[in-house]
Amino acid sequence: MVHGGDIYRNCISLDYSVNINPLGIPASVEAALREAVSLCSRYPDIRQEKLKAAIAEMDKVAADEILCGNGASELFPAILHALKPKKILIPVPSFYGYEWAAGTEACEVSYFPLREQDNFVLGEDFIEALDKETELIYLANPNNPTGQLIPPEILKGILKRCQELDIIVVVDECFLPFCEEAELYEEMEAGMKCRNLIQVRAFTKTFAIPGVRLGYLICRNREVCQKITRQLPEWNLSVFAQMAGCAAAKETEFIGESRKLIKEQRSILTKELISLGFRVYPSRADYILFYTELPLYELLLKKQILIRNCENYRGLSKGYYRIAVRGQAENERLISALREVTEK
Structure with missing residues (x-):
């Protein structure tokens, strides 16, 4: 069984393989x-x-x-x-x-x-x-x-x-x-x-x-x-x-703030992924599915960034990846890393 979030067996500075609230714990x-x-x-x-x-x-x-x-x-x-x-x-x-x-x-x-x-x-x-x-x-x-x-x-x-x-x-x-x-x-x-x-x-x-x-x-x-x-x-x-x-359960305002941030950052990430030549699928959630022929999982892991390799999902194949939507500073780091690996 394979899930995201395996930070225990990898040296990771940015985990984009799990989809949790980018605002963190209230x-x-x-x-x-x-x-x-x-x-x-x-x-x-x-x-x-x-x-x-x-x-x-x-x-x-x-x-x-x-x-x-x-x-x-x-x-x-x-x-x-x-x-x-x-x-x-x-x-x-x-x-x-x-x-x-x-x-x-x-x-x-x-x-x-x-x-x-x-x-x-x-x-x-x-x-x-x-x-x-x-x-x-x-x-x-x-x-x-x-x-x-x-x-x-x-x-x-x-x-x-x-x-x-x-x-x-x-x-x-x-x-x-x-x-x-x-x-x-x-x-x-x-x-x-x-x-x-x-x-x-x-x-x-x-x-x-x-x-x-x-x-x-x-x-x-x-x-x-x-x-x-x-x-x-x-x-x-x-x-x-x-x-x-x-x-x-009392944090109703927190949920509203979370939706606003996720919508904003998801839009930015989507545009950046498309500009890099990836095939991006529309998302309404706090994560994005996309496709590329690059061995992106391995390339980003070398930079201590963990993303979700989706090839083990039934109905998908090699080349499908999922990334979480996180805060602006982290997303900028991810985008910078993606630009580096795609330019090589």
Whole structure:
């Protein structure tokens, strides 16, 4: 299994392989983490009541529709262990964690190829591919590594079709808070009140705390929630994760500032990549997918810059890379390095 962020086996000064908030950790979250040290002699709240209440207020949902996990990566396999679908459908390219989770259960996995000529955007043909044999689908909105959002009318069509066919829809929304369109999707999903919809989100990317490990899901089907709960450890969240989450859930202005910075810097990076002759795919997220025949991963690694080599993504091949959107100073360093390696 290959992910970004392998700073432990490489000498790195700039990590562009992981997509976390370029503003870093909010001050209130850092303070909460420091305060949590004094509580380490206690067991964390097994019911996570304060955290769930904070998330419920942030996302405008009921607290009993929320389940928390040790990162979203704990929730993806827990969903499958609980529901035991016989057949899963996954559009590709997409996050490898869904395929990894599927491998923990004896289920058939089918892959729906997204077309490069369509910029890897999910279309109506995916709705047509849904059938009675499919019991669960994984979607990412926005998709990783492409940064593409599912068109609202397509997502609405998928949810309607899956309701008709009794298919569970797991939507990974871990990067959605960075998108200006986030509220549009949240309102649409809330308005449809789909009992077969599971939305998976994380504090990891939004608040730059991957080392804390904190994710959660929202599901309006209480029976499904209970089944998933049985697949999670009793004390799966530390006092650090719970207190950091409570503080982060109040940081609404921070999210707005993050979106503004990411939009600005993403536009600059995109223009620079295009000017260097790379094939760049439109993104609405805090990362950009592009293609070049240069051995860019190795060239930048020599400069202690780590990017995501995407050739191991199902549906992609050698030459595809993904970079995070970071702050202006860091992005200028990356652009300078890219110019150096492309001029040689």
